[in-house]
Amino acid sequence: MDNRLFFPATQRNKYSIEGVLSRIIKENGLILEIGSGSGEHGVVFQKRFPEIVWQTSDLDLAHIKSISSWIEYEELNNKMPQPLELDVENMPWRIPSNLLHSLQGIVSINMIHITQWSCTIALFKGAGKLLNKGEFLILYGPFKIGNKHTSQSNYIFDNSLKLQNNF
DSSP: OOOOOOOHHHHHHHHHHHHHHHHHOOSSSEEEESSOTTSHHHHHHHHHOTTSEEEOEESOHHHHHHHHHHHHHTTOTTTSOOOEEOOTTSSSOOOOHHHHTTEEEEEEESOTTTSOHHHHHHHHHHHHHHOOTTOEEEEESSOEETTEESSHHHHHHHHHHHHTTOO
16 A cells, blocks of 8 residues: 655755765665654665665654655665654664664754654754764754745745744
């Protein structure tokens, strides 16, 4: 069954995120994505960086089904693991130890600005417990620099969140 979800933001921001990742990702190891949503970013980055393993995660069952469907649709079953069901606030995070051995970084895209503040705190706490010196945590979202949005799409996204009272 095709349970793929489509998030328009992925198409708008995947190349920007990819550009940053291409400067940071090492040639092997594992990237843990927290709050993977539809799974679109995960499969895009797994295909773009085939030498690493991209481990997705989410708490929402519809998102987990979508991620699995994207992995199957993109024929990545032999390379990309199935998503982890991960509640960022439930410490310690249940991540198989064989994955932690090769962890080089954590990525979270469009999560901290749509969840409760306690999730942001938990993300930093959990990342702090898992990451060693030289490993990274990358956040992506509609951030501002100098109190100005970096793109029109970020301005629109930020305002839509405020209108939905998810802020």
